[in-house]
Amino acid sequence: MTVTAEQAHVGFGRRMRKEDARFLRGKGNYVDDIVLPGMLHGAVLRSPYAHARLVSIDTSAAEAHPKVRAVITGAVLETLNLAWMPSLSHDVVAVLATDKVRFNGQEVAFVIAEDRYSARDALELIDVEYEPLPPVIDARRALDPDAAVIRDDIKGKTDNHIFDWEVGDKAATDAAFADAEVVVSEDILYPRVHPAPLETCGAIADMDKVTGKLTIYCNTQAPHAHRTLYAIVAGLPEHKIRIVSPDIGGGFGNKVGIYPGYVLAVVGSIVTGRPVKWVEDRAENLMSTSFARDYHMHTEIAATREGKILATRVNVLADHGAFNNTAQPTKYPAGFFHIFTGSYDYPAAHCTVKGVYTNKAPGGVAYACSFRITEAAYAIERIVDCLAFELDIDPAELRMKNLLHAEQFPYMSPTGWEYDSGDYPRTLQMAMDIAGYDELRREQVEKRERGELMGIGISFFTEGVGAGPRKHMDILGLGMADGAELRVHPTGKAVVRISVQSQGQGHETTFAQIVSEITGIPSDDIEVVHGDTDNTPFGLGTYGSRSTPVSGAAVAVAAKRVLDKAKIIAAAMMEVSPDDIEVGRGTFSVKGDPTVSKTIQEVALAAHGPMELPEGVEGHLDAACVYDPPNLTYPYGAYIAVVDVDPNTGAVKVRRFIAVDDCGTRINPMIVEGQIHGGLADGVGMALMEVIAFDEEGNCLGGSFMDYQLPTAMECPSWELGETVTPSPHHPIGAKGVGESATVGSPAAVVNAVLDALKSYGVRHADMPLTPAQVWRTIQGRPFRTDLAITD
Amino acid sequence: MQVTVNVNGEEYTREIEPRMLLVHFLRDELGLTGTHWGCDTSNCGVCVVQVDAVPVKSCTMLAAMASGHEVLTVEGLERDGELDPIQQGFMNEHGLQCGFCTPGMMLTARWFLDGNPHPSDIEIREAISGNLCRCTGYENIVRAVRWAADHPRVAETEEVAAS
Numbered sequence: 001m002t003v004t005a006e007q008a009h010v011g012f013g014r015r016m017r018k019e020d021a022r023f024l025r026g027k028g029n030y031v032d033d034i035v036l037p038g039m040l041h042g043a044v045l046r047s048p049y050a051h052a053r054l055v056s057i058d059t060s061a062a063e064a065h066p067k068v069r070a071v072i073t074g075a076v077l078e079t080l081n082l083a084w085m086p087s088l089s090h091d092v093v094a095v096l097a098t099d100k101v102r103f104n105g106q107e108v109a110f111v112i113a114e115d116r117y118s119a120r121d122a123l124e125l126i127d128v129e130y131e132p133l134p135p136v137i138d139a140r141r142a143l144d145p146d147a148a149v150i151r152d153d154i155k156g157k158t159d160n161h162i163f164d165w166e167v168g169d170k171a172a173t174d175a176a177f178a179d180a181e182v183v184v185s186e187d188i189l190y191p192r193v194h195p196a197p198l199e200t201c202g203a204i205a206d207m208d209k210v211t212g213k214l215t216i217y218c219n220t221q222a223p224h225a226h227r228t229l230y231a232i233v234a235g236l237p238e239h240k241i242r243i244v245s246p247d248i249g250g251g252f253g254n255k256v257g258i259y260p261g262y263v264l265a266v267v268g269s270i271v272t273g274r275p276v277k278w279v280e281d282r283a284e285n286l287m288s289t290s291f292a293r294d295y296h297m298h299t300e301i302a303a304t305r306e307g308k309i310l311a312t313r314v315n316v317l318a319d320h321g322a323f324n325n326t327a328q329p330t331k332y333p334a335g336f337f338h339i340f341t342g343s344y345d346y347p348a349a350h351c352t353v354k355g356v357y358t359n360k361a362p363g364g365v366a367y368a369c370s371f372r373i374t375e376a377a378y379a380i381e382r383i384v385d386c387l388a389f390e391l392d393i394d395p396a397e398l399r400m401k402n403l404l405h406a407e408q409f410p411y412m413s414p415t416g417w418e419y420d421s422g423d424y425p426r427t428l429q430m431a432m433d434i435a436g437y438d439e440l441r442r443e444q445v446e447k448r449e450r451g452e453l454m455g456i457g458i459s460f461f462t463e464g465v466g467a468g469p470r471k472h473m474d475i476l477g478l479g480m481a482d483g484a485e486l487r488v489h490p491t492g493k494a495v496v497r498i499s500v501q502s503q504g505q506g507h508e509t510t511f512a513q514i515v516s517e518i519t520g521i522p523s524d525d526i527e528v529v530h531g532d533t534d535n536t537p538f539g540l541g542t543y544g545s546r547s548t549p550v551s552g553a554a555v556a557v558a559a560k561r562v563l564d565k566a567k568i569i570a571a572a573m574m575e576v577s578p579d580d581i582e583v584g585r586g587t588f589s590v591k592g593d594p595t596v597s598k599t600i601q602e603v604a605l606a607a608h609g610p611m612e613l614p615e616g617v618e619g620h621l622d623a624a625c626v627y628d629p630p631n632l633t634y635p636y637g638a639y640i641a642v643v644d645v646d647p648n649t650g651a652v653k654v655r656r657f658i659a660v661d662d663c664g665t666r667i668n669p670m671i672v673e674g675q676i677h678g679g680l681a682d683g684v685g686m687a688l689m690e691v692i693a694f695d696e697e698g699n700c701l702g703g704s705f706m707d708y709q710l711p712t713a714m715e716c717p718s719w720e721l722g723e724t725v726t727p728s729p730h731h732p733i734g735a736k737g738v739g740e741s742a743t744v745g746s747p748a749a750v751v752n753a754v755l756d757a758l759k760s761y762g763v764r765h766a767d768m769p770l771t772p773a774q775v776w777r778t779i780q781g782r783p784f785r786t787d788l789a790i791t792d
Numbered sequence: 793m794q795v796t797v798n799v800n801g802e803e804y805t806r807e808i809e810p811r812m813l814l815v816h817f818l819r820d821e822l823g824l825t826g827t828h829w830g831c832d833t834s835n836c837g838v839c840v841v842q843v844d845a846v847p848v849k850s851c852t853m854l855a856a857m858a859s860g861h862e863v864l865t866v867e868g869l870e871r872d873g874e875l876d877p878i879q880q881g882f883m884n885e886h887g888l889q890c891g892f893c894t895p896g897m898m899l900t901a902r903w904f905l906d907g908n909p910h911p912s913d914i915e916i917r918e919a920i921s922g923n924l925c926r927c928t929g930y931e932n933i934v935r936a937v938r939w940a941a942d943h944p945r946v947a948e949t950e951e952v953a954a955s
Contacts, residue, residue, distance in 0.1 A: 016883055023891030024879040026826015026866035030892065033825035116816075117809065198830045198838050198892045198926055249828070249838075249892030250926045282831040504890030504927045670886045677929030678889065705835035705924070713917040713930040 009524050010585060011517040014670045017509045018524075019247075019502075028247045031202045031219045032279045039204065040069055042268050042278040043119035044261055045109040045126050046288065047101035050137070050359040050698020051148065052130035054097055054108075061125035062111055067118035069272050071126070072110040072264060074098035082267060084153075085233045088257055088475060089333065091162075091324035092153075093362060095260040101130070102150055102322035103361050104700050105287030110264040112276055135359040135698035136160060138788060139296060139319035142356040150322055150357045160357040162324050167338040167415050168350035176311035176348040180302035184387045189767040190375045191787045192294040192319070192360070192692040194286050194708060195367040197503070199249020201289055202279030205265040209273055214241050218262055219248045221255045221501050222541025225478060227533045229258055232476075234266065245531040251503035252682075252743075253366030254290055256327045256543050286708055287700045290327075290363030291692055294319035294787070295337075295375040299383045307393050309402045311348035314340055314379055318355045318364070326364035327543070328371045329473035329480065335365055335372030336464055338415040342380035343424050343462045343636060344402040349414040359698045368679060368743035370463050371544050377461040381748035382765065385457075385755065389764045394441070395458050395752065396432060400425060403460065410729075417464055419634045420736075421726045422662065428460055430722050431638035431660040440642060448760060453645035457753025461639075461745035464632035465737035466549025475540060481628045482546075483537030484554035486515060486562055488621035490608040492601025494519070495527045496558070499539020500551040502530065505739060506671045507547065511555050513667050514733065518559035519566070520586020520600050537624065545635075545737030548667070549728075554627035556732035561623035566603045569621075572614045573598055573606055633728040633736035637661040639680075639745050641753040650776030652754055654684055654715070659746070660722035663738035664731065673721055676742045680719050683746025685711040687754070691769050695789040795859035799824065800868030810856055814848075815839045817855035818865060826866035826895045830924075837923030840896035841865045847900045849922075866895035869902065877940040878902050887936030889927035897923045901937045909941060 009015055022028050059071040074096035077083040084092040097108050109126050113119035134148045141147060142160040151157050177183055203218035214236060220226050223243040231238040248255060261278045268276035280289070296317040302310045318334060320326060328335040334353040341349045365371055384402075388395040404411055406423040413419060440456050447454045470479035485497040496515050500507065512526035529535055539551060563583065570588035571578040574596055582589045589597030598606075607613070607621040642656040657680055666672045689709040692702035702708040727734025747768065754770045755763060758778060766774060766783035773790070777783055784790060796805045799822060806821050818824045818841065829851055830838035839851040842864040869876040878898045881887065888894040897920060904911070904919040911919070916937045917930070925933060 017886070019891070020883045020888060023888055023894055024866075024875065024882055024898075025870060026824070026895050028826070028891050030825075030828070032829070033819075035823075117811070196926065197890070198836055198924060199828070199890070200830070248890060250890045252926065282833070282836075504888075506889065674886050674889055674928060674932060677931045678927045679929070681926075681929035704833050705831045706833050710924050710926070712921040712924060713934065714921045716930050718913070718934070719929060719931050 009522050010520055012513055012667050015509060015513060015523065015668055017506045019506060019508045030199055030247050030249050031204065031217055034204055034217050034246065036204060036206055036275040039275040039277055040112050040114060040268065040272055041116040041119045042110055042112050042265055042276050043123055044107050044264065044284065045123045046284065047097065047104060047106040047108050049101055049130055049132055050104045050135040051133040051150065052101050053133060054100060055129040055131050057109060058127040059109065062122040065118065065122045065125060067114040068111060068122045069114065070112045070268060072096065072267060077267065080267065082234065082263065085258065085263060087323055087325040088327040089324045093323040093325050095263050099153060103359050104698050105284065105361060107260040110268065112268045112272055137359060137694050137696060137698050139317055139356055139358055142358055150359060162320055162355035162357060163333050164352065164354050165333050166352040169348060169414065170350045173311045173313055173348040173350035177302045177313065180310050181305045182303045182390060183300060184383065184390050185298065185300040186383060186386050186765050188297045188299050188379055188382050188765065189785065189787060190293040190295045190297065190378055191768055192291050193367055193686050193690045194291050194692055194702065195252035195254035196286065196708065196710060197250030197252055197254050200280045200282060200285040201255055201259055203262040203265045204275055204277040205269040206275040207269040212240050214266065215244065216266065217244045217246060219255055220245050221251045221503060221543050223501055223531060223533050224499055224538050225475065225540050226258060228478060233263065243533045245501050248501065248503040252368050253292065253543055255503065257290055257325060259289055282705060283703045287703045288361050290366040291361055292364065292367035292369055293375060294364065297375065297379045299379045301383045301387050303387055305391065307391050307398045307401050309344050309346045311346060312341060312380065312383065314351040316351065316353040318353055319358050319360065320355050320364050321358055321360040321362040323362040324355065325362035327475065328365050329467055329475060331472065332371065336370065337372040337376045339373055339417055339462065339464055340376035340380050341413050341415055342377065343404060343460045345404050345408065347414055360694060368682060368740040370465050370740045370744055371467065373463050374744045377744045378748050381459045381461065382751065385752045386764050396437060399428060399458060399460055403428065418631055419462060420631060420728050420730060422634065422636055423724065423726055424460065424636065427636065427660050427662055427724045428638040430724060431640050431658050434720055434722050435640045435658045453647050453757040455643045455645065455753040455757025457641040457749045457751065457756055459639045459745050459749035459752060462634055462636045463741055463744055464634055465545035465740065466629050466633045467544050467546055468629060468632055470628045478540060480540050481626050482539030482551040482554050483624065483626045484551060484558045485537050485624045486558040486622065488562060488604045490605050492521065492604040493525045494521055495529060496555055497529045497536045498551050498555060499537050500530065500542040500547040503542065505547060505675065510667045510671060511552065514552055514555045515559045518556060519563050545739040548735050549633045549731060549737045550627055550629055552735060553629065553732050554625045557625040557627060558623045561625065562621055565617065565623065566600055566621060568614055568617055569607050570598045570603045573603065630730050633664065633731055635661065635663040635736040635738055635741050637741055637745050639749040641749040643753040643757055645754060645757040645775060647779060650772035650779065652688055652770060652775060654717050654750060656720060657717050658720045659742060660724065661738065661741055662724040662726050663741060664725065664727045664736040665734040666725065667735060672738050675739050676721060677719050679740060679742025680746050681711050681716050682743040683750055684715055687747045687750035687768055687770060689769050689771065691786050693787055693789060701789060793856060795856055797858045798862045800865060808855055812855045814850035814853045814855045814858050818850065824865050824867050828892055828895065835924065837896045837900065838893050840899050840923060842899050842903055845903065847903045864899065866898060869898060876902065877943050877945060881936035881939035885932045885935040885939050887928065887933045893923060893925045897925065897933060901940065905937065905941055909944065911941060
């Protein structure tokens with residue numbers, strides 16, 4: 001029986017996921033599932049203070065606990081020169097505090113015991129004496145002359161300033177503002193939120209003293225980058241380090257960096273000679289690991305009275321916490337925030353970003369933000385709505401008037417980004433058609449007359465993802481290129497090894513589909529290997545929606561190289577010139593005589609067999625590629641949220657959400673839609689529920705899921721998706737990244753919808769999250785700052 | 793103390809500390825790592841198992857309380873090499889991405905469908921509202937549960953017909 005391409009699962013299209021078979025049976029292999037012989041368990045003692053001097057630590061009682069094997073303090077680490085480690089932003093991070101604690105939840109001591117309960121018990125036996133210092137909590141006060149200096153470990157440091165950065169043409173922008181008929185400005189806060197993957201961060205370190213080989217099992221999104229960093233931090237030879245990243249229970253940027261707990265597990269294994277597991281609990285995850293955002297954005301827009309945008313200007317105060325440990329390409333201390341000009345056609349823009357230290361957990365670039373494009377998209381989409389408010393123009397009409405048109409691509413933005421492809425008005429129109437926009441506006445008018453609050457919010461976003469071109473982008477000196485190795489076995493089955501690491505994106509399915517699409521080998525016959533630095537090529541990992549744009553391109557190029565080689569061998573097998581070969585899906589036939597043909601499987605066997613190969617062609621059927629992207633890819637989308645607001649309680653119900661995404665070629669539409677669904681829920685969560693706030697003493701007020709509210713199925717509507725497909729012209733298969741699109745684009749749609757509902761109260765802006773309390777107070781005309789504790 | 797717990801149809805007797813949580817008993821004592829641990833505060837639901845056919849957050853139940861009772865975990869859903877309809881529904885409708893919430897979601901949904909074989913979408917959403925998911929935005933989980941409702945096991949269909 002002939003097997004059709006569909007039956008054999010060749011190429012792109014909706015396919016069931018290979019990885020589901022194990023997850024559905026409870027046979028996933030997450031880091032806490034791994035048990036090694038003789039394994040010990042670590043637990044971290046954390047600071048109850050946001051800012052305090054360490055006076056003394058007495059660990060004797062903990063050490064006397066019968067099940068404790070070691071207690072490690074900062075003083076111990078100092079003797080190993082490991083008390084501090086390099087951050088991802090050319091700063092340092094304390095592994096364990098030595099001089100001071102600088103945020104609530106900072107690591108102070110590490111206990112290693114025979115079981116996890118005993119390790120926790122022993123934490124209670126450690127006696128730490130602190131001398132509290134005044135904390136710096138409000139980023140807007142961090143540079144006050146009387147603010148306490150947080151980083152007095154840095155020689156000569158006399159304030160809490162980290163960096164100043166600016167992009168754009170200031171003179172042209174100022175001139176555009178000076179001449180503009182209308183200027184609207186707003187202080188817009190993107191508060192601190194947390195990626196909160198359901199699996200917390202963790203690692204098992206296993207130092208083999210005989211071979212000197214250190215194996216670290218860690219749920220990291222970037223195993224290769226981790227290996228190089230451990231080599232630098234611990235001074236260990238890189239070839240003696242193996243990072244195994246098993247199944248990961250969600251990452252969203254939370255699992256990019258190296259946390260003190262990982263280093264402590266390594267030290268623990270070296271000290272005890274046994275494997276040491278450290279897995280944080282939820283409170284530790286929320287209080288100490290990479291937060292996201294915390295951008296205070298003074299945002300301005302200049303326009304004509306008819307609503308033609310002329311210029312934008314943003315001055316950002318960036319709260320980086322106690323250590324500058326954001327993860328972004330070296331040249332970009334504010335990530336890709338300078339894409340804030342958005343999806344519109346205007347000539348002038350300028351932004352400044354001022355980074356400051358505060359007594360809060362470090363981090364900043366996480367939670368599916370595409371290197372701060374989330375903040376940028378939110379600022380521009382919020383200020384465009386503020387402009388619509390002032391001009392009393394429909395927000396959809398205002399956007400249509402300013403969106404970039406298809407013929408303008410490739411488009412060079414005023415801040416230096418070259419958008420690769422797009423047709424923005426078509427995408428927005430599709431979203432409006434799905435929503436029934438005009439009918440919704442009519443319904444809104446009727447409801448307003450009845451005193452009911454209904455809002456319609458629009459957001460149009462452009463992302464730049466797939467970092468990135470090596471000449472522009474590196475992290476700690478490591479260029480952001482990724483490798484792929486494809487090997488076709490003699491029987492025509494294949495294995496492809498990749499450098500990126502799935503946290504649920506389904507790489508085992510989609511990367512096999514890329515190889516399948518190009519070579520014609522059924523995707524079920526292709527094994528995808530990832531998550532083990534001993535068995536995969538080097539690359540920087542999965543974050544910033546870079547897997548498909550970078551690693552996917554590497555796989556596609558490697559597959560094309562295999563195909564090219566197979567064509568030459570097939571020609572030799574049939575004794576014709578390669579020029580006379582017609583390449584089909586996994587077949588090579590003689591032009592003009594399709595009955596004479598070879599399959600890729602037959603070619604694979606011949607490539608490994610005794611057949612004499614053409615001159616210059618080596619045996620076997622393998623290829624590799626290290627892909628250096630020529631540019632980022634620029635996915636975009638139009639989102640419309642419809643909300644109902646209860647004026648008595650301030651409760652918001654998201655009734656509908658329409659999302660039309662354009663991410664270029666879709667390898668597996670089912671997985672793409674799943675990625676979008678997840679990001680839309682993130683947007684609802686951040687817009688309405690999620691915030692990590694602090695009280696005036698610096699206590700983290702979002703340290704559990706009772707306080708850090710995440711959306712459930714009840715807060716989420718049934719998502720209504722549409723799509724346009726504008727392939728990336730420079731990507732081998734025309735694909736763009738999509739993992740973070742919805743997280744980037746959706747918060748503004750929800751916030752714009754809620755504020756649209758409140759328009760009759762004369763309210764133009766209120767900060768996220770728009771909790772019932774915030775909405776109710778906004779109705780009263782006094783929205784509060786959501787990053788601080790409510791004090792009245 | 794000694795406990796005897798029936799897990800997925802098999803009796804397990806173990807000597808444990810009285811304070812041991814059920815989630816740790818299942819994972820660390822029995823090696824059934826399909827049940828996950830996510831928040832400690834009963835909010836996230838990745839630790840949900842069924843105890844006497846009722847979903848329970850095993851991070852807030854002592855293993856001792858399960859002694860003498862029947863526990864169903866994700867490892868017990870498949871029968872005779874055939875996936876439970878809820879498992880098949882999650883696969884067909886792409887109801888999972890990272891897979892970490894999936895066991896708890898499925899055990900909650902299995903219990904729900906056992907009591908309400910023909911639910912509305914809003915009833916499904918309410919039923920799983922004690923289980924968080926960070927990947928799927930819940931859309932495909934709702935579809936997965938709907939799929940399972942539309943494709944009951946043959947034996948179950950016969951039982952319904954007989955009753």
